[in-house]
Amino acid sequence: MDPLPDISFDNTENAFAYKTDKSLRKAQFLFSSMGFGFLVKLGTLITPWAIRSGLPIKGIIRNTIFEQFVGGETLDETASVAKTLGNFHVQVILDYGVEGGDYGEKGLDHACDEFIRVIDYASTQPNIPFMSIKVTGLARFGLLEKLDEAAYAKSGYEGKVHTEVLTAQEKAEWDRVIARMHRICSTAAAKHVGVLIDAEETWIQDPVDALTMQMMLQYNQEKAIVYNTIQLYRHDRLQFLKDSYQAAESKGFILGAKLVRGAYMEKERKRAEEMNYRSPIQPNKEATDRDYNQGVEFCIDHIDRIATIVASHNEYSNLLATKLLAQKKMPLHHDHIHFSQLYGMSDNITFNLAKAGCPVSKYLPFGPINDVIPYLMRRAQENSSVSGQTGRELGLIKKEIARRRK
Template identity: 55%
Template sequence: MLPEFDNTEIAFRYRNDAELRRARFLFSSMGSPFLTKIGMALTQFAIDWRLPVKGIIKSTIFNQFCGGETMQEAADTANVLGKYGVGVILDYGVEGKESEEEFDKAVPEFIKAIKYAASQKTIPFISLKVTGFARFALLEKIHAEGELSTAEREEWKRVQKRVDDICTEASLYNIMVLVDAEETWIQEPVNILTDAMMEKFNRKRVVIFNTFQMYCHGTLSYLRDALAKAEKKGYLLGAKLVRGAYMEKERARALEMDYPSPIQPDKASTDRDYNAAVLFCLENLSKLAVFIGTHNERSCMEAVKYMNAHHLQAGDKRVWFSQLFGMSDNISFNLANAGYNVAKYLPYGPVKDVLPYLMRRAQENTSVKGQTGRELSLINKEMTRRRLA
C-alpha cells in the first residue's frame, strides 16, 4: 500500500482547529527570513534579561515543536500520536551545558526516560547528543588528534562511561538509541564512541544507531566503510540517515578558517547521496537497520516503492521513517496509516533550555527552500476541507 502524502485529513486529524491556526501563523512568520531573524533576536534578549515571555514562547513555537517541559507532558503527547500509529523518539532537549556536574545530572534523566519508554508502546527510541555529556572543547581536541593531558584522558573516560551506562540500560529495556551527529570538527570522537557502543550492544539486534549527515560530501563512502567495519567486527550497523543540521555554521567556519567546506556544493548533490544511502541500506537489511530521517517526500516514496517492489513488509522492524514533531505531518501520518514504522522526534525540557533547538527549527524552516510553503499549503488545504465538511 502506497501512502498519499497529499491526504491532509489523515495528516492533521490529531490537530484541532486552534492548533492548525497556530501552525499557520508560525509557518507564515518563518517564511520571512527578516521576521525570523528579528523574532529570534528578541526571544533571546527576553530570555537573557528574564523578561516574562515564557508563556508566549510556550503557547506558540514551543508547543508546535516540543512535547512538553516534563517527561510526563512528553508522554501525554506521545499517547496522542500513538492513537494514529506514530511512535516518538524521546529527546531530552537540554543543550549547551559545559560542567561535569551538569553532565552527570543528565545521565539519570536519560535512564529515567528509558525506563519510562519501556513501559509504553509508543516510545521505541530515545535520542542522545554526545555534547550533552562532554565539553565541546574536549571533543574538538580529540577530533584534531591533540595530545590529551592526564586530566583530559580521565575526563574522556567519564564521557565514555556516561554514554555506556545509558546504552546498557537501553539494551536491557529494549529501547533503541539514536546518537545525533554533531559539527564536523567534533564528529570523530562521536563516531569512535558510537562505534564502540554498536560493537558492544548490536550483536543480535540493533540497539544503537549512528547518524550519517548526507550533506557532507564524504558521508556516503563513510556509510559503506561503516558497514564493512561492522561486518568485520561481527555486529549490526544502526544507520540513521539525515541530510544535515549545521549547514550555515559549517560553511561560515570553513570560510573563516580558510579550509574547504565539508558541505555538498548544492542541494541536488545532497539529494543524490541521500537517496543512494537509503537504497544502499535497504539492499543490506540483513546486516543493518535503517532510520530514514527526512522531510523529503520523494526520498520517503522511493524507499516505500523499493520495499514494495522487493516484497518487504511495511512494518519491517529494520526500517523506520522519521520526521520532527510539528513538521511534515503529511508524511508521518500517511506513512503510519499505510502500515510503515514511523517515529516523530519529540524534544522535551524547560522552555529556556530547549531554546537552542527551537532556534534551529526556525532557521531551518527559513533556509530550506519550499519547506514553509509546503507546510502552509497543506495546512490551508485542511482548514478549507474542514470548513466545507
C-alpha cells in the same frame, strides 16, 4: 521505474486528524511568520539573549514555537502528546533536549541520569521504541573539539579515539564520558529501547562517531540498540556510511544508521569561510538529495546488516524507501526499517505512512525552555532556509482548514 506503493502525502484529513481547529490555526500563523526570513533572523539573534537576560518572554515562546515543535517541559507533559500520537499509530522518539551547554561535571551527570529516566519510561510504553541523545549533553564541547583535532578523524568508523593529545585530567574526563555512554546503552539494551545518537557540528563529530561505533560494537551484536546519525548534506558521509557498513560486516555487529540531510548548514559554511577550509557541505541541494537517496538504497540493499531510520521530510525519499522494500518483496514493517519526522513538521508524511502500515515516529523533544532554545532556533532557521518547506507546510494546513470548513 516500477510504480510506487499507493501512499499519498496529499491527504490532509489523515495528516491533521490529531489537530484541533484552534491548533491548526496557530500552526498556520507560525509557519506564515517563518516565511519572513528577516523575522526569523532577528528572532534567532534576540531570543537566546532575551532568555539569558531574564526578560519575560517564556510565555510567548511556550505558546508559539515551543508548543509546535516540543512535547513539553517535563516527561509528564510530553506523555500526553505521545499518547495522542499513539492513537494514530504514530510512534515516538523521545529526546531530552539538553546539548552543548557549559554544564560542568555535575550537570553532565544529571543529563545522563535524565537520559536513563527517559529509557526507563520508554520501556513501559507501547509506542516509544527509541530515545535520542546528544553527546554534547554528556561531554564538554571543548574536550570533543580537542579530540577532533587529534587527526584520528578518518578512523571514526573503526571506533578509534586517540587520546594522546589529552592531559591526564582530560583523559579522566573522557573516561567519565565513556562511562556515561555505557550506563545509557547498557540500560537501553536491557530494556529493549533504541538509542539514537544525534549528529553534531563537523569539528566535534569525529569523536562522536568513534564513541558511537564503540557502543555499537558492544551492544549491537544481536539487534540494533545504538544508532549513529549520518548527515548526508556532508559530501563525505555517503562514503562514511559504506565504511561503517564494512566495519560492521568485518566485526560482526549490526550497524544502526539514522539517515538525515542535516541541521547545521549555515553555521558550517560560515565557519569554513571564516577559517579558510573546504566547506564540508554539499555544493547544492541536488547533490544532497542524490547522496541521501543513494544512502537509503545502500541501506536497504544491506538490510540484513543495517538497521535504518529514514529520518526525512523529503516526500520522494520516503516513497523511495517504500518502493525499494516493495521491489524486494519485503514488508513495510520490516524489523530493520523505520521512518521518522520531527514533531511539528511534515505531518502529511508521518500520518499517511502510519496509515499505510509503515513503522513511523515523531522525534519528540522535551525539556525546560532554556535547554531547548538551541533546538528551537534550528527549527526556525531550517524552516526559513529549506527551499519550499514552509510553503509546503502552509499549503497543506490551509488545504485542511478549507476542507474542514466545507
